Amino acid sequence: MTRTRIVVALLAVLSMGHVGSPDTFFVGDAGAYHVRVSVRLPGVIPGRAAIAVRIVDGTRPDAYHVSVCAGQWNVGRAGAPPPEPATPVAGDPELYSAELWFMTPTSYQVFVTVDGPSGQGTVIVPVLALATAQRSMDRRLGLVLAGLGLFLSAGLLTIIGAAVRESVLPPGVEADAARRRRARIATAAAAAVVALALWGGRAWWSAEAADYGESVLYRPFASQAAVHTTNGSRYVTLSIRDPRWTGKPQPVARYSALLPDHGKLMHLFVVRVPALDAFAHLHPVPRTPAALDFDAPLPALPSGTYRVYGDIVHESGYAQTLVSQVELTDPSPASPASGDPDDSWFVDAQRPAIADGTRIVWATGDRPLVAREERLLSFSAEDAAGRPVTVEPYMGMAAHVAITNPDGSVFVHLHPSGSISMAALERFTGTSATAHMAHADHPLDGHVSIPYAFPKAGRYRIWVQMKRDSRVLTAAFDADVR
Amino acid sequence: MTLDDAGGFRVGRQDAPWFLYAVLFASASVIIGVLWDISWHRTIGRDTFWTPPHLAIYVGGVVAGLTCGWLALRTTFAADPGILDKAASVRFWGFRAPLGAWICIWGAFAMLTSAPFDDWWHNAYGLDVKILSPPHALLAAGIGAIQAGAMLIALAWQNRGASSRRALSRLFLLAAGLMIINAATIASEHLQRWDMHQAIFYQVAAGVFPFFLVFSARASIARWPATTIAAIYMALTWLLLVVLPLVPARPMLGPIYVQMDNLMPPDFQLLLIVPALAIDVAMHRVRGHDWRLALLAGVLFVVVFVAAQWPFADFLMTRWARNWFFATDRMPYYADVAFQHRWYILDPPAHLSIGLPIAAAIACASARCGLWCGNWMARVQR
Numbered sequence: 001m002t003r004t005r006i007v008v009a010l011l012a013v014l015s016m017g018h019v020g021s022p023d024t025f026f027v028g029d030a031g032a033y034h035v036r037v038s039v040r041l042p043g044v045i046p047g048r049a050a051i052a053v054r055i056v057d058g059t060r061p062d063a064y065h066v067s068v069c070a071g072q073w074n075v076g077r078a079g080a081p082p083p084e085p086a087t088p089v090a091g092d093p094e095l096y097s098a099e100l101w102f103m104t105p106t107s108y109q110v111f112v113t114v115d116g117p118s119g120q121g122t123v124i125v126p127v128l129a130l131a132t133a134q135r136s137m138d139r140r141l142g143l144v145l146a147g148l149g150l151f152l153s154a155g156l157l158t159i160i161g162a163a164v165r166e167s168v169l170p171p172g173v174e175a176d177a178a179r180r181r182r183a184r185i186a187t188a189a190a191a192a193v194v195a196l197a198l199w200g201g202r203a204w205w206s207a208e209a210a211d212y213g214e215s216v217l218y219r220p221f222a223s224q225a226a227v228h229t230t231n232g233s234r235y236v237t238l239s240i241r242d243p244r245w246t247g248k249p250q251p252v253a254r255y256s257a258l259l260p261d262h263g264k265l266m267h268l269f270v271v272r273v274p275a276l277d278a279f280a281h282l283h284p285v286p287r288t289p290a291a292l293d294f295d296a297p298l299p300a301l302p303s304g305t306y307r308v309y310g311d312i313v314h315e316s317g318y319a320q321t322l323v324s325q326v327e328l329t330d331p332s333p334a335s336p337a338s339g340d341p342d343d344s345w346f347v348d349a350q351r352p353a354i355a356d357g358t359r360i361v362w363a364t365g366d367r368p369l370v371a372r373e374e375r376l377l378s379f380s381a382e383d384a385a386g387r388p389v390t391v392e393p394y395m396g397m398a399a400h401v402a403i404t405n406p407d408g409s410v411f412v413h414l415h416p417s418g419s420i421s422m423a424a425l426e427r428f429t430g431t432s433a434t435a436h437m438a439h440a441d442h443p444l445d446g447h448v449s450i451p452y453a454f455p456k457a458g459r460y461r462i463w464v465q466m467k468r469d470s471r472v473l474t475a476a477f478d479a480d481v482r
Numbered sequence: 483m484t485l486d487d488a489g490g491f492r493v494g495r496q497d498a499p500w501f502l503y504a505v506l507f508a509s510a511s512v513i514i515g516v517l518w519d520i521s522w523h524r525t526i527g528r529d530t531f532w533t534p535p536h537l538a539i540y541v542g543g544v545v546a547g548l549t550c551g552w553l554a555l556r557t558t559f560a561a562d563p564g565i566l567d568k569a570a571s572v573r574f575w576g577f578r579a580p581l582g583a584w585i586c587i588w589g590a591f592a593m594l595t596s597a598p599f600d601d602w603w604h605n606a607y608g609l610d611v612k613i614l615s616p617p618h619a620l621l622a623a624g625i626g627a628i629q630a631g632a633m634l635i636a637l638a639w640q641n642r643g644a645s646s647r648r649a650l651s652r653l654f655l656l657a658a659g660l661m662i663i664n665a666a667t668i669a670s671e672h673l674q675r676w677d678m679h680q681a682i683f684y685q686v687a688a689g690v691f692p693f694f695l696v697f698s699a700r701a702s703i704a705r706w707p708a709t710t711i712a713a714i715y716m717a718l719t720w721l722l723l724v725v726l727p728l729v730p731a732r733p734m735l736g737p738i739y740v741q742m743d744n745l746m747p748p749d750f751q752l753l754l755i756v757p758a759l760a761i762d763v764a765m766h767r768v769r770g771h772d773w774r775l776a777l778l779a780g781v782l783f784v785v786v787f788v789a790a791q792w793p794f795a796d797f798l799m800t801r802w803a804r805n806w807f808f809a810t811d812r813m814p815y816y817a818d819v820a821f822q823h824r825w826y827i828l829d830p831p832a833h834l835s836i837g838l839p840i841a842a843a844i845a846c847a848s849a850r851c852g853l854w855c856g857n858w859m860a861r862v863q864r
Contacts, residue, residue, distance in 0.1 A: 044604075044605065044607060044608040045608050046608040046735075047604075070736060071736060071737070072736055075738065075739065079736055079738045079739060081733055081735055081736045081738060082734065101527075101528060103527075103735055103736065103737070103816075104737070135606040136606075137602060137606075141598065141602060144598070145595065145598065151591065152588065152591060152592055155574075155584075155588050156588060158575060158584075159574065159581070159584050159585060159588060162572040162574055163572070163858075165572070166572040166573065166581075166864055167581045167638075167858075167863070167864050168858065168862055168863060170642075170863055171569035171570035171642065171864065172569035172570075201616055201619070204619075208615065209607070212607045212608075
């Protein structure tokens, strides 16, 4: 890859899938093998993504054959190119790496196959192939190309001058004054044409770049959040107003109908800025089947400016995080309307959440967090004595985690399977959300380890949500990423 | 070199020089590489700098650049440059070489410049999904320059009265045929089979082909130059249509909507030989009146091309054309269901009563420009 400086427009920063964190991190089982998979996108689509497959507790690289292949959401494996072998990474006996091409900015199924002592197993990883970078040219390359362009332009003019001055003269005959004058005139005219061509080329280049920004670069639906009070209760509404979402989705397009994720059509996160000291995880419902406006009762949140993130998933597996902002000016009503039973919020950001003596702790480990380095974020539910406790499924999962940073350029919603959309996974694997919900009462291990790499250095806030005794516990942690 | 009775210079009895064969090889290599590369993109998809078609393209550029670079150094510095003659060269920044050689060198530099530009383009905007992009335009300009340089080297020797004029004329027509393949390839995004009943198809063809056919014909000493050039275009394109599918290949990028196990051929060639024949006839009949000739050639081109290509388009959509000879049944791997559905359906004609006269006007202008260019080329001696 050429050395490029990545320049990302503010809009793109604010609007990447999972906002500013487009790479995929997944943990699951390929048959008998427990694997962690990361998909690092190239920034541009079409382009090559770096795939890393870690066979947890795999100690002999020669004992496993790992392959990966990517099928677009609508063609699956039948329309995927041949699998790519993943090669062992020297120095890490668990790790295998490969590259995969993503040709279209849409939703993909990545098939990870492990063949080893316990037979063959395959796991599907939903991946959003998003173009998120618009690169400018490296200064040195720019200078080289500009020099060559100048050379070519000057050379072309010299050739045209020579053609007019001498090319039709019989050998040995010198050009007379009139011919030399004509050559100068022709060179001047050609210079104008070359200048026009360069100008046209620049305009063409700009148009191509604009087209890339418009049709390839990831842009979530334009949306607007608003707060209104009805019957004494305060509601937040997120309205989608975008020509790509008319309320009549096409089944064959990436913007197909919405798919419930953890049983909800939208997961709405509101975060007070800049302090990040108030947080709510709500589940608004569409006002009409067209799914243009989503309403949710607001819990008792303090006044202030809130960033609003609305996670939606299409039937294609294509997930988006809609981004907006809203002001809460009035004091919270005394009796907020009751919303979705899975709605939760957290205001006191000064200490970990404690309810019935249970608390959530983060095992940060000794090593500092480093940008773009994949780490396991390990959280546990403990009782007051520090003993591990079980938790109940919260929307089918042992935990939900939201991460953001002060300027809002990063927002991500994780759970124990990683950063993937569970709705997309269910779609691709043929399982359904109800399968998870059927076990809603079964206790789960209160310890979760989620693979993730913070996309850049800086300060982050992490909210971890678990459920116990039918109550959602939320804890907030601060992370300093180098 | 001797002074002849009429006061002109005559080159001694010589066959076509070796470097003309070298630049013709370069010209053929780049255009075959281009058609092979398009087939590669439609079949395999996955792309690096080191694919065989890319190597064919750049080998052509390097051969042309090195050959003509040697030509320039030898013409400039050698005390006895052999068959080369400093007096039959043009000046470029203190160096001397035939005009065609300078154009080839320029083309080689343009091609080499396009390589890092294209590489950066892929990194900035992704792998090509279109033939036409700014770096590809620069590459096409370089390829076109090498092809034009080959034509001019042949022409200069032919026009200086070499005894092997007939052989040189044939080489010139070959060079022109290679160039028209390049022109047809660049314009191919607007010359698709399903567009053949659309005015835009004939307007684009009218803008491109009369110019190349007429200027080559005007510069040539052959009896049927335009017809020959068109025949070379059709024969070479068809040859690739037959040969490329013999190469095993399978799609390596997704989504794959069409599975295949050999390279996809280029589209069946346009029936250019028919309007080219009409242009030759017009050029035989009208002499000394270039404006009148341009008018006649332009109108004839459109009328005859429509008469030939229109019904042929209908034929290409039938099952009779779905075989190895016409290969209309070969679709690229990325042809989705909607694309496949319209594969054998011509877009309906619209606004032809205005569109075709516009095409004729474009063809007249194209032919007139071709005559201007051809008149100059017919006199090139260096």
